[in-house]
Amino acid sequence: MKAVLGPFVPSYTGPWLAGVDEVGRGPLAGDVVAAAVILAPDRPIEGLNDSKQLTEKRRELLFEEIQGSAAAWCIARASVAEIDRLNILQASLLAMTRAVQGLARAPEHVLVDGNRLPQWEYSAEAVVKGDSRHPAISAASILAKVARDREMVAFDEQYPGYGFAGHKGYPTKTHLAALEKLGVTPIHRTSYAPVRERIEQIELF
Structure with missing residues (x-):
């Protein structure tokens, strides 16, 4: 029987906790997109979850709510050229680094979805299946997925x-x-x- 991972409690529980996730490792086309989010404790967002577990309509609604309610957020990327030059893992880590660096306020601790951390100066923890275990990572996964999906819809016309x-x-x-x-x-x-x-x-x- 497969073990079910429960909610994750980070070592840092202060207000400046960022969640980071990326979307787009598997596709044959398009950039890999990452997002970083610092949620505001006084503005909780209901229904946050792994973006893949939500309907498109729900993701779109949460996308707007996260951007309006979060203490800070940033969407970043690594380009197709960078993916081809670096490999997808390193490009994904680069996109996540750019997302955290792009936050309006530097986080005091960062939770990264997965089992690898970028090489950076931030205090951080890698969280396996973090997009369903911590709301800040869930929020980041939603921003990244909606942003990338919108880009691919635009490419469909191009x-x-x-x-x-x-x-x-x-x-x-x-x-x-x-x-x-x-x-x-x-x-x-x-x-x-x-x-x-x-x-x-x-x-x-």
């Missing part, structure tokens, strides 16, 4: 035929078929195998 609005860049059958038929766009990650293989295929002819 690069029609790939279905970006539906799969958000993930390697679905629809996306792979479009990649085979239409080729590689500037927002595709050339270091990812399906994209690299398509480029190599084209170069053979």
Whole structure:
């Protein structure tokens, strides 16, 4: 029987606690997007959870509420070029670092979703499945996902035929078929195998 992780109690429980999460490690296209959030203790937000466990409508509503109620928040990214140059793990850590650095007020402690911490000067803890175990990380996961999803919907208009609005860049059958038929766009990650293989295929002819 799989163990169920409960709520996480950080070593720091003061008011300047930031939660950080990223979205977009798996897609073949688009930036990896991270967010950092410091929640305001006197303005609690109901219904925070892992963004993947929420409906799109609920995420959109919480996105606006978080931005209006949080003590501080920042959305940042690492570009497709940085992903291809650094690898996706290092690019994700870079995006999270930029998100924390972009906060209007420096946090006294940072909770990072996952099991890896960026190399930075902040007091921090990595929290496995933190996006469902601590509200600040949940809030960050919502900001990152909604921001990235909106970008991929915009890319759907810029690069029609790939279905970006539906799969958000993930390697679905629809996306792979479009990649085979239409080729590689500037927002595709050339270091990812399906994209690299398509480029190599084209170069053979």
